[in-house]
Amino acid sequence: MKPAAAEARNSLAWQAQSLLLAYPDDQLADRLTLALKVAATQPKPIAQPLVRFAEHAARTPLQELAADYVATFDHRKRCCLFLTYYAHGDTRKRGTALLGLKQTYAQAGWQITDDELPDHLAVVLEFAATEPALGSRLLTDHRAGLELLRLALRDANSPWVHVLDSVSATLPTLAGDERTAVLRLAAQGPPEEQVGIDPYAPPMPAPGPAPVSAPVFLPDPVVGGPR
Incomplete structure (x- = not known):
């Protein structure tokens, strides 16, 4: 596949995955519909996990799914949606990493709101x-x-693992050194130095997704052709 076509395909997948990692609310049915439309345009390793999650979410009462989301991402350190936490914990280095992300967004002309942290996976x-x-x-x-x-x-038998399976399928196959990094993080966990991460937020009581408790809304994807 040509690079431009691969980018267009992945753009749709990433948009759908972002929607599915938002807090389940009354917009969920529309998000699931869009995710299924996107899945129809994707190769099997990306599409099948999206379909599995959409099917689970569609048959689960909204209140139950929302409670599961909070229990998974707000109350389990190991299921943190903030990506810099895995490398830096709540240390000073995390503040630097957050600033770097925000600068990358700004250089691309892309802004996030003040109540969002730039390393939230949906963002x-x-x-x-x-x-x-x-x-x-x-x-x-x-x-x-x-x-x-x-x-x-x-490990938690969470339905959101399907969304992460889909994300992983859009990225290159893990190399040996990346596998080592995963194993090291799994064995050691992130650093434990507790400091503030200003200017983004006061000291965080826990690494769950509380600062981004509202869903991240995106425009409808243009399914069927390049963006």
């Missing part, structure tokens, strides 16, 4: 959907954290 995927070359680099840079999150969701 990174949203950015990747609009800036696929830069977004692919960011996702690859945080590959160890992504894979660790995917393992944690699998």
